[in-house]
Amino acid sequence: MSWVRRREIPLLIFAITFIIGCFGYYIEHPAMGKIYSTLFDWVLLMSNLALGTGLIAMTLYHGKKIAKREKGYEMSFVVFGALILMFVSCYASPASREYLYAKIYTPASIAILCFTGFSEISGLYRAFRVRSVEAFFLALAGFILLMHFAPVYGFFIPGVEKVASWLLDNPAMGASRGIVIGVAIGTIAIAIRVLLGYEKAYTG
């Protein structure tokens, strides 16, 4: 097996960056501080480099799709059109880039968001239907939150907001912290498993 494809390489990179990241957070030393900040500079550099490779990969993918007339190849023309338009507008006229972003991209995103809004409301209806004990508590929590945020409840039932606040600040907070602590402990476990090479999901 070529050394580039060996599973040990990503593991080694993870181990080095994990140790620097972990110890750099706790240890105060000029050398460690410099390594720590250099590492984060590398992260930024690699992210930007990945954008470039992503652009190449996307161009190749859509180019092949058009060349082979694969299913939905017409949309690849739209991708190229949008890509060229945005690229040219960035260099030729920043004002037109702002226009494209604010007047075309943002409204289009919001339109799609509204389309999914239907699903959101229907999902909430399904979530709040009392068909199990968990759903009952979720519906109860939703009702309590309504009492907390809608002043009309306080007008008709004085003091009800205080009950809602107490429930949110005490039992709900306690339960949520339990989940947070569990996740934090699980995070350490995953980090150790990755460090020892048992958890290999990130290598594919």
Place this chain on the structure above:
Amino acid sequence: MIKGELASTFVVLLVFIALYLYCIYRAVRGKPPMIRKVPGLDAMEEAIGRAVEMGRPIYYSTGVGSLDGGDMPMTMAGMTLLGYSASLAASRGAELRYIAAVPQLVPIAEDMLRTAYRDAYKPEQITFVPSQVALMSTIVGTYEREKPAANFLLGALYWETVVIAEAGARAGAMQVGGTGRLYQVPFVVALCDYSLIGEELLAAGAYVSREPSQLGSILASDIIRFITIALIIIYVIGSLFGVDASTILRF
């Protein structure tokens, strides 16, 4: 050398790491701990069987959580379960499709699906959409058209949870959801048939692999959890008597 205000947490972290290493060593040496059944993980097999019977695809999503920051462990657990469910689906002859919203996850998923399906792998099994809005609308449309038999929603989920789970429910899919993100847990519990809450998702890798080394880390996590509970009880009792017990961990 060690930052003053972080000294105690650093020592606690080192103790925890030592405990993990000991438990893993002990498990590898022949004393693997028992792990309780997690219905959500067992249900994945049932959902894949359902997909085979119905001749419909299985859809998998890890949400918009990436492989960095606090999302990393949940996304990694989601990817581990993607590998597991892909190999299970491939062995049973079901088609699993993955919808990614994070570019870094695409090559990982591609490698997993290629390994699982070998020659039967099709590039269309992975769809990449570049944003949360696109992910939600893609899923709503795709589920409506293709009526998947099963929908797995596992990872660091954001507010796409309710839309994806609702689309799955409308399509009549059997749903398994799981996340450790606090605000999405209620939606996963209410909308999915089976749910993995918090650390259940993070323990998934160990559960499905059944490797003694991984099970050892679960034992260490349980011990740390008991220590944490004991410290909370001591703190509460101390507070009742006017003693600030949190000073135990400050040195």
